[in-house]
Amino acid sequence: MRIELKPFQENAARDLLQEITFAQREVRLKKPQAIVLSSPTGSGKTVIVTQLLEWICQGGEEREGDKKAVFLWLSDSPELNAQSRDKIARQSSAFPENKLVLIEPPFSEERLQPGTVYFLNTQKLSKTSLLTRAGDGREYTIWETIENTVREQPEHVYLVIDEAHRGTAEDRDRKTANSIMQRFIKGYPEGGMGPVPLVIGMSATPERFEKLIEGANRTKRQHVINPDDVKQSGLLKEKIVLYHPQEDQPADWSLLELAAKRWKDYHNKWDKYCREQHLEQTVEPVLVIQVEDGNAKQLSKTNLDDVVKVTERAIGKLPDAAWAHAFQEDTDIEAGGRKIRKIEASKIDGDRAARIVLFKMSLSTGWDCPRAEVMMSFRKTVDHTLIAQLVGRMVRTPLARKVEGNELLNTVALVLPHYDEDGLRKIIRTLNNPDPESGLAVEVADASELVTVRIDASKETCIQCYQSLPSYRIERVPKMSSIRRLVRFARYLSMDEINLDMLDDVKGLIVRTLERELARYKKNKAFVGNMSANQEIEVAETWIGYGEEDGGGKSKKVTVKATEENIDDLFARCGRSLGEGLHMEYWRAREGGDQLRTKLELIGLLMEDDTMERLEEICGGRLAELQQKHELAIRKLGSAARERYNVLKRIAKEPEPENLLLSPEMEIKKEGTPWEKHLYVEENGSFSAALNTWESRVVDIILEDTSVIAWLRVVPRKDWALCIPYDKENEKHPLYPDIIAFRKVKGKIVADLLDPHGTHIDDAVEKARGLSAYARKHSGDFGRIDLIIVNKNGQVKRLDFNDERVRDRVDRVKSREHLEEIIADMG
Template sequence: MAIASELFPFQIEALDKLRSFCKKAKRDYEDDGENTIITLAAPTGAGKTIVMSGLIEKILCGDENNKSERDSIFIWLSDDPELNEQSMHKVERETRFQLPINSLEIIREDSFDKAELDDGKIYFLNIQKLSKSSNLTKKGDGRDYTIWQTLQNTIENKGHRLYFIIDEAHRGTSKASETKQANSIMQKFIFGSPDDELNRMPIVIGMSATVDRFTELIKDSGSTTRSWTIDAEKVKDSGLLKDEIEISYPDDNQMQRGMAILKYATHEWMEKCKHWEDYCKREHEPIVYPVMVIQVENGQGDKISETNLDECLKTVEEELGRSLYEGEVAHSFGEPKTDININGLKVPYVEPSRIDESQKVRIVFFKESLSTGWDCPRAETMMSFRTANDYTYIAQLMGRMVRTPLHRRIEGDESLNNVHLFLPNYNSENVQKVIDALSSKDGEGIPSNIKKNTVGSSDEQELHVAEDKKDVFEWLNDLQLKTCVLNKFKVNNYLTSLFNLAYLAANTQGCDSDAAVRVSKQIGKMISDYIEKLKAAGDYNNMVRDIKQFILTESKMEYLTENKLKDASNLVLELTDYDIEREFVRADSKLKNAGQRYIRDNYDEEDPMKPKVEVILFVQSEECMAELDKYAKDTFYQYKRDYRKYLSKFSENVKSKYDKYTREGEEVSDHSWMLPNTIYLPKGEEQWEDHKHLFVDYEGRAFFPLNNWEREVIIEAEKDPDFVCWLRNQDRKPWALCIPYTMNEKVHPFYPDFIIVRKDGRGSYLLDIVEPHKEDEDNVPKAKAMAKYAEGADGDVERFEMTRMYGDKMFRLDFANPAISHLLSDANKYDDDYLNDLFRKMKTSSQ
């Protein structure tokens, strides 16, 4: 498969399920005329269009398990004309390597007129064109067929290869009457429409944000139903969505504070612009230019908006410290769709779907036109002057803003993983309605974390590397300590992961330019060895003949006399080169195109099909494929170990690809621990202020909600004359150091509380990891994990201590010390008695 986007494991899983469902649906319709409805339910940002593009490609072009069905026909129905264009461009982009030219077509009122739909084409249609007033539904004026006749003829003559896709996931918030009409038109294809002389569609595939939403649409259809739901947590873990949505509102919304809050929102947007510019320059990425969207009120009469647009732009420019240039500000008002003047600046109209690609646009004014068909990952700040009655609409709008601009989580700056919404006309109660709408099963199903606060306040603090600790920061990142990720999903095809990793190494300067070539050559050698083995055993010619030849059975039956076959005879026929080529393509896809190199290296001018048949023979051997899987798995782990530290030195883009590929291969994957330049840590009601933390605010401080045990650890550490700084290793932060431990036969993540840095007396530093831990049942499993980690750290961890307070004394067990760690070999139970005895015996007081 040559889908343009690199699919995530959860997308591959969904794609495989949908392909399986479609095979069953096609078979059921051919055998019994049974209709099937398939649902793909996935939260915002899961890549439903990418998955559906992959499905279309798999059906039309075939894959390693299925032959191509190039005469299949697809109809893609959406509820907005602009979505037609957007969906077609996305499918065209994603399938650009496989589908024939002109295989995608938008059905247009003024030109479309066919008896039936053409084979091998993907048609895009929107419900507005199916209304009674539409030209498509009428005969006359040069039209020979209504759209209903075209569809019915296609069902009758080509129904077994007709797929009807309903894009219900991208529906905008509409008036109740519009929603009812849209549902009514969509249901014509699900239930059939006697008024239009239209039968039910044989195979319907629905895309929806939730199963419930589409289930309501197809209720009582009587069709066979199959569904697949993409787990929201898997989407969140992928980095495709921003981690957090922050909603700010005034502590008292009785007063008019809109412009003051717009000024503050502008400041936040300017900070985002600076952070993105710094990050992209540091990582040698194209600059991401964040967009601030400003939602204004509707107008009355000839007035564009009840919100003072001139004052809005004036406020933004005052905070920005300069005038905005023509082209930096745009509007997406439904009316007028022409240039307007705001505060003396010409502001052009931009279609919502074009905002993200219009890189010069930095500020967008809009009213209600952005939810349908609008995806703008660059939109990171939003200000809404709307009233609290519009909370459902605002929730849907936020669903269009949560995608990440670089399609991955930003590890180097936590501030770039959130989106900020400002609501000056909301109070806490109404903001909660927005949050409920965002999180509800009937809403956008957004898996990002959502938090609310009054303007200017936050339950988190933004911290940066202390100016006098930057050398420590670089030293820590240069260590590249191992940190682990526990994966919620994995792909068991190690050959795919191996090639991904090999190509990354080959394309990264100075890493391993021959990595992918070596893998392909080794697979070629395995094929050659197998062929030589067949020849030595005398089996080669017979097996080649079995590939090239097949038996056609002919039987006769006397018409109208006997209902019985007789005089059966067999004919031996040869596959054509075309048939062999198709089988080779399927076989080679299982080798991830390594068969192509084998053909080049073993080309036979007299028999060009010979090496292709040999590839087919290899793939048909279960023993050979098992041997290949073992080779792929072993080499994957070898490459993973070999490249980890080297690839982590490159840009975050390279490192994130390494992390992604290695996560696909195993349940617990090792990565290089790298701290970002900016982090966010929680505040608490009781704050402990400290100036020696590695990350501090702009005043050189950081605040921590530490308990007494934790404070004692830091106080004791800071008494050491060699002490330099410390780091709060915040639980479950993407950047936090994570160590796996096993308890009750299950692997869990473990985040030790503190990283402490000391001088080593030779101009460099020492690193200690400290975990204050109570007498919990996970003590022994975590202690064993600490000892194992320290042993594998190659001396980079000086101390790995578990501490415990007894009275006013602190006791420590240093599991980086072999004299202590070896004692754990006797700890086979998961109770705390053994560890308690060790603490008492060692008597290593901190005093």
């Protein structure tokens, strides 16, 4: 792959690959199979399946490559097929352009070719289609081609059914598409084609895919992606900001002007961000404007001349190429002195010249544009469901990750001049509880209730202090061994020109460790590496890379004849177990000796649990050293490069700390009491927040302390929010302390972590232990780390976890009552 998958995506592809292995065994026994990827809109289904196809074709994750693999990608839309093909071409390193074939007349082949992905859509499969009829030089119908391919190698033909979002497609069109798709699933005797035995379905609504295979007597195997994993991944924007008129009066053009200015703001901020982060390409945001339908006399009831005039009055004159339309009309149009070119919905995101796109109802199937940051609609309240669906396709992040240090670039703006209160409520309700095809729930904020706050520049020393504090990201991600993380870390150092020799150094360290382990094991006569190549050896029936999720158990061993062929196979498995081509590094380091014996030695070494444990220990220690040594150099990198290193921390078996980056500005709800000395302030220099009783009491105490120069209210789940891990029910959970205060002590800034937290809350004991564990590691970074209780009389009790005696007692706490005793005794 040319891109790095999110951990949940890689995990999904890995699970699907395992299901494919099981399914192929059943196919050999004449039992048809269906593997289903149930994945929310916006989660990157195409990316996941592309990785799966690469692994099937080239091998990976404990599986040999399938040199006979043929892939048939079926959807109900030519535009969707073209979009999928373009995505695979951009993302995959395994399938060059000539291996991505759109099946169109006059296609006629006896069989489909291995190593190729063929794209076919149901609209090309009607009885009148040239593909379904022989003659005029075409010897084979598409049905015969598929049947010939499947009959020859049934377990090597993979049918991918793309059950993608269809927007407002008519029921009649859906039924037609479904009946054609079912020919592949149930067979089509009229065309001479039997059922394709191995089907991979990808859908945001698995129920509809299940209807497709209903009655087909197929074994169904399913991988379901958790929506929370998608939200945590950074693939989706955090918030939709809704603009609408406050009174029932005409506001079309003033709100269009507002939308254009908002787009200009996005444009400027993206330009600044991309330059500062040294990104190869600048993100060019798109303003999409939904106009009203037309009639026989006019293209649209919305005055398109005024649309152009008002937009350019707000943002300046744009080149003709910046204007485009996605109307049903297939020709360019004239409006406002501009030539507005035709563009297909699926091409908008890839067309870097497009800045302003006009459309009516046409952005449905194929509409997928992370660059669309602002949407303005001239349509009326009755279209709330359609608008919610469209916005659901806009909330993808352009960089496929959150933008640190700039909250605006993690939002989408929606401008609705013709929506009354009831219509707005329906929009918000639909966005908060979307159907699976529209995407996941996203926070919706009313722009009229928001105020912009910015960092108080006079408190720069406090900002630097906060950004140096250790914080953790607690995510549901598959974990990776220290061996692989170390090699990737070294590769990143080389890529970023921090240390060009580090990758070779790290590989050398691992090879030397293996050689030392070999020398130690050779003293044991029973060691498999001492066996000659024609003897029987014990091997693991199931190999799992050490440190990988679900790993760690002892392997079940079976006995096989040590022939040259199965030694090569087991050696390849060593490579997949170690990862990063390390088995070949070991082999090359011992080049010149007996090649079979070298392979046998490595196979035997990795069968010993002690070997992997020792490697993990050595690699984990070296990784920690390198992280500390190069921390400052990594901080100076652009955001995309820094994020690679942060991901390596998040996939460690135990959470590792990261540094924080505050956003220079953010939009918050206008509510509550104004407070002094906050790090973020409005134009008047104050910060308004609706604090609860305990929080208010703590802030009052903070502000009474003359050494306090600033404080920060931590907003949970923000990228810049300090986060502490705690254990509950054998899982890591995030704790966000409410307040960080900054004091000036002997000329230096000292940070205090203050968390007002009731003992009556279910997880109070676990959070207290989490604070204690955090303090044991990081007490030197804080003046105080306090758990604060305010009793009914307003009396404040504090447990300072920087006190080792407090930590020792809290570590042994068994219940809430026990915790309350400690607070009463030591608070």
